Every structure is written in structure tokens, then in C-alpha cells.
Amino acid sequence: MTDLTKDAYVVVINSDMMGDGEREIGEKLMTSFTYALSEQDQFPTHVLFYNSGVHVSAGESKAREDLVKLQEAGVKIQSCGTCLDYYGYDKANLPVGEATNMYEIVRIMRSASRVVKP
Secondary structure, three states, X not given: OOOOOOOOEEEXXXXXXOOXXXXXXXXXXXXXXXXXXXXXXXXXXXXXXXXXXXXXXXXXXXXXHHHHXXXXXXXXXXXXXXHHHHOOOOHHHOOOOEEEOHHHHHHHHHHOOEEEOO
16 A cells, blocks of 8 residues: 655546547547656656546557556556456456556545546
């Protein structure tokens, strides 16, 4: 269990696209968001994925390279295990990050000073 510092922030991604418009632009925006996140001078402590957001972390996403970069910089990439199961992903063989549960997702979100949602 990681204790978060006062300035820690967490990013939560609950969809495989950003915004409520057309899928094509929403997916492009999500890819742009993860790229921009990986280029910041301060990284989040965690990027949490749930619901269809697990497609970004576990699927054939264009964001994978940026998520790997964040993970290599020490950011914890965690995806909801129930969501991974629902969408048929193999929790033991994720391309980036690890599976977690809703108790941990809630604990991390509660502990962060800021929660950012694209």
C-alpha cells in the first residue's frame, strides 16, 4: 500500500475515448492526452483505469508507448480487475501495469490531493 504525499495527484481514465463526441476524435484525444501526460515535468503517482478505460491500458491502444514511459518513470499503472474480466483481458499478462480492485482504486483516489479525469 502506497501512502501518497500532499502534492500527489492521480489520473483516472474511465473510458477508451475522451469526451462525448464521435468515437474517432475521442480516441485521438485520449491518445493525445496520454502523450501530453507523459511529457509533463511532474507525473501523477498513479494512472487508474476502469470501465472501458481498460481498453487503453490492456488493449491494442496507441497510448501504450506513453503508458510504458510513465511506468518506467515510476508511475503506477493500475486497471480494475473486474473490468478486465468483463472485457476478456488476461489479468496475468497485461501489456502495461497491473490489475487491482475497487478497494485499492478508492483508497488511492481518497489519498490523493488531486484527482484528474480527462
